[in-house]
Amino acid sequence: QGLFLLAYLAWLWFCEVRSWKIFLPVTFGLACAFWFFGSKQGMVGVLIAGCVYANFFIKPMSTRTVLIAGAALVPLVVLSPWLQGNFQSLKQTLGYYDYFDNSARYLQQHGRIGTQYGWAFLTSFWEYVPRGLFPGKPFIYGQLIVNDELWPGVAEQGHTPALLPWVVFHLDFGMPGVIMGGLISGLLLRGGYSHFLKTRSFPAFLLVLQICFTPVLKHTPLLFFLAALVGICLFLKVANRAFGLLRVPKPPEVSAESSSPEPVGNPV
Known part of the structure; x- marks a missing residue:
């Protein structure tokens, strides 16, 4: 699961995907594959990572687009165990969460x-x-x-x-642990997101996904993660040089110095 998600992220970044015609089929195809194999976390991870990437590097999404997409996808994800036959009733499915x-x-x-x-x-x-x-x-x-x-x-x-999430903090240090754990977690979330807004680099992109949205390393051991990342990058580089099929046209360059949380461009 971690390897497929990592390969998807590497493909987005190193192939500089900027076209909806390329982005949407691959993203939803991989999400459907995760759903078929019963991995809700993999499906959600691909969709969240894809939305973050699309919002910052293809075209910013309006609030209306986010609400419509959420209204369509969230029920599908929540009800997926029932649709896959893992539960006999809707009540059992909702109780699972x-x-x-x-x-x-x-x-x-x-x-x-x-x-x-x-x-x-x-x-x-x-x-x-x-x-x-x-x-x-x-x-x-x-x-x-x-x-x-x-x-x-x-x-x-x-x-x-x-x-x-607060249970592990309470387990270690009781109520003070919950307070301090929440404070430190909030600082990490803010720090990761701010770093991404300032640099817009691939390591920062992975960092913000790891800390704020859908952990990649949780399902992929660190050494395997690094080795797989290097292997995927080399493969993409060789494929681009040999066939020139993976790279898509770049959009007009935008200054990376801006640290504004609002993406540049008109919302979808």
């Missing part, structure tokens, strides 16, 4: 679980380690400490009911 109940159960059992004092955050980095390369990778780490207490043995079977 209810993280509040799971988080409330955690608060009821917090005294039994105990404060972790940073251990949950530190062990959460196991998420970036591939189990295929490290068979000894633990099943219980980070937020899954809560899952193991509430649903013992479920994580080993590959099922990890979701919790609200």
Whole structure:
């Protein structure tokens, strides 16, 4: 999943895609492929990354366009488990997204679980380690400490009911952890977005997606991510030189010095 999303991002950037006729079929085609294979997160990741790229590098989107697209796509994503036959009723499908109940159960059992004092955050980095390369990778780490207490043995079977984002901060340091975690997260979100607006570079584009929207590294180990990125870039470069089929015409150049959050141009 991470490799396909990374390849999509590299294709957008290094092939300088600026045409809706090229962008839309590839973006929606890949999103449909993720939907077919049952990956809601992959589908949402492609759509969000594509919207961010299109808004800043093809043509800025108006509020009306965003609202119409959201009204059409959000219900499709939410109802996708039902449409795929994973649930028997609409009520069961909507209940799948209810993280509040799971988080409330955690608060009821917090005294039994105990404060972790940073251990949950530190062990959460196991998420970036591939189990295929490290068979000894633990099943219980980070937020899954809560899952193991509430649903013992479920994580080993590959099922990890979701919790609200603040749970890991509360698990480590209680209410002060929630306050500080929210503050630090907000600063990271703001810093990543501001850096992207100032530089408009590919690393900044990946950074803002990783921090603010849809994490790529969460599903792709760091070393594999870097190796795959280099390989994809070399492939695109060789293909462009050999066939000249991947590159599309560049639009008129726009100054990259502007740090305004408003994209240049007329909204769609």
